[in-house]
Amino acid sequence: MAQKSRIAVTPGDGIGPEVVAEAVRCLETLRARHNLALEWTRFPWPSHAWHEEHGESMPEDALDQLKAFDAILLGALGDPGPLDDPQRYLLPDSISLAPLLDMRKGFDQWVCERPARLLPGARQYLADKRAKDIDMLVIRENSEGEYVSQGGRLRKGTPDEVATQMEVFTRRATDRIIRYGFEQARQRAGERSQQDRPRQFRTLDGRTCNSQVCLVTKRNALRYWGDMYSEAFEQISREYPDVATHHELVDAACMKFVQSPWAFDVVVASNLHGDILTDLAAVLSGGMGVAPSCNLNPTDPDMPSMFEPTHGSAPDIAGQGLADPTAMLFTTARMLDWLGRRDPAVDAAGKALFEAVAADLAENAGAQRGTREIGDAICRRLA
Ligand code: IPM
Numbered sequence: 001m002a003q004k005s006r007i008a009v010t011p012g013d014g015i016g017p018e019v020v021a022e023a024v025r026c027l028e029t030l031r032a033r034h035n036l037a038l039e040w041t042r043f044p045w046p047s048h049a050w051h052e053e054h055g056e057s058m059p060e061d062a063l064d065q066l067k068a069f070d071a072i073l074l075g076a077l078g079d080p081g082p083l084d085d086p087q088r089y090l091l092p093d094s095i096s097l098a099p100l101l102d103m104r105k106g107f108d109q110w111v112c113e114r115p116a117r118l119l120p121g122a123r124q125y126l127a128d129k130r131a132k133d134i135d136m137l138v139i140r141e142n143s144e145g146e147y148v149s150q151g152g153r154l155r156k157g158t159p160d161e162v163a164t165q166m167e168v169f170t171r172r173a174t175d176r177i178i179r180y181g182f183e184q185a186r187q188r189a190g191e192r193s194q195q196d197r198p199r200q201f202r203t204l205d206g207r208t209c210n211s212q213v214c215l216v217t218k219r220n221a222l223r224y225w226g227d228m229y230s231e232a233f234e235q236i237s238r239e240y241p242d243v244a245t246h247h248e249l250v251d252a253a254c255m256k257f258v259q260s261p262w263a264f265d266v267v268v269a270s271n272l273h274g275d276i277l278t279d280l281a282a283v284l285s286g287g288m289g290v291a292p293s294c295n296l297n298p299t300d301p302d303m304p305s306m307f308e309p310t311h312g313s314a315p316d317i318a319g320q321g322l323a324d325p326t327a328m329l330f331t332t333a334r335m336l337d338w339l340g341r342r343d344p345a346v347d348a349a350g351k352a353l354f355e356a357v358a359a360d361l362a363e364n365a366g367a368q369r370g371t372r373e374i375g376d377a378i379c380r381r382l383a
């Protein structure tokens, strides 16, 4: 048997524990069925509940504890709900969500991958028939940029207050995220050709390629990082003549995500731009209920990667068994793919989970079902 993969399960707040419960049931089913070398440990933190009891969202040595794992499976952080309980224990967003950013930074999870593919059965928000061809991968720079949290408030609370919020872009992080984007484009083209569903993209000089990377910046206004990104993109693209290149300003990218999202393949964006674009991309692929996400450190095998759906804690429906676990389960499938890089059985389990969730979605298009009911149906398929 392969070396055991260890997962830290952190359900978090709101609907997090509900959707994570279904993910764990699927993992149990898969482990039993395929005799997988997988084990997991559940942590009550980070969460509001932990903060209420201990005055902090997670213990001081949380990252040290998590570092012993190969992956972190996180439900959601934020307002725990229910919204109609005015007495519920609430924290400012910047505090309750800080553990997410602490993990991304602490484990140098420098890639945030958010695929957006409109799968059969998912809600199609765009009327255009071509929406069924939406299949993009947004790659968000996840280690710096607008999210470095440097700055401060001067003369706080006075009419002369000054707030500064620094953005930091390093050439090293720029190069690595752009190169990662090109590698993913190549890999996706390879997978598509195996599955006999090729796509074609035109280059500026009139050639046709099987994949594309679109770089997003705001270089017309934010020129320093925008120019550095553009130069790095141009240089690195020469190593990938088989991949078509494209650039969009972020505002135009928002427009084109709605106007012709099927024209995108891989999209590379900064931390903040990627954050904003992926809420939009999630809706294009059927909504927050189906949108997976992962925070990866592809370079250091000692650092755990973190898997969390794009959605938040959904306090409006928390505790009612109404949350759609599909996004969490697609995210779990992605985690198994990741862990499966060193264990083919786990890789196969990831594919089986993806197929089961996709088949369930296709068969139950538009049906009103509860969290548990969807989890049950998918576990039955897996067993
Ligand atoms: C996300 C979330 C987080 C982010 C928040 C909760 C800090 O919106 O994962 O997309 O902005 O990165």
Ligand code: MN
Pocket (backbone or CB within 6 Å): 275, 276, 279
């Ligand atoms: Mn977001």
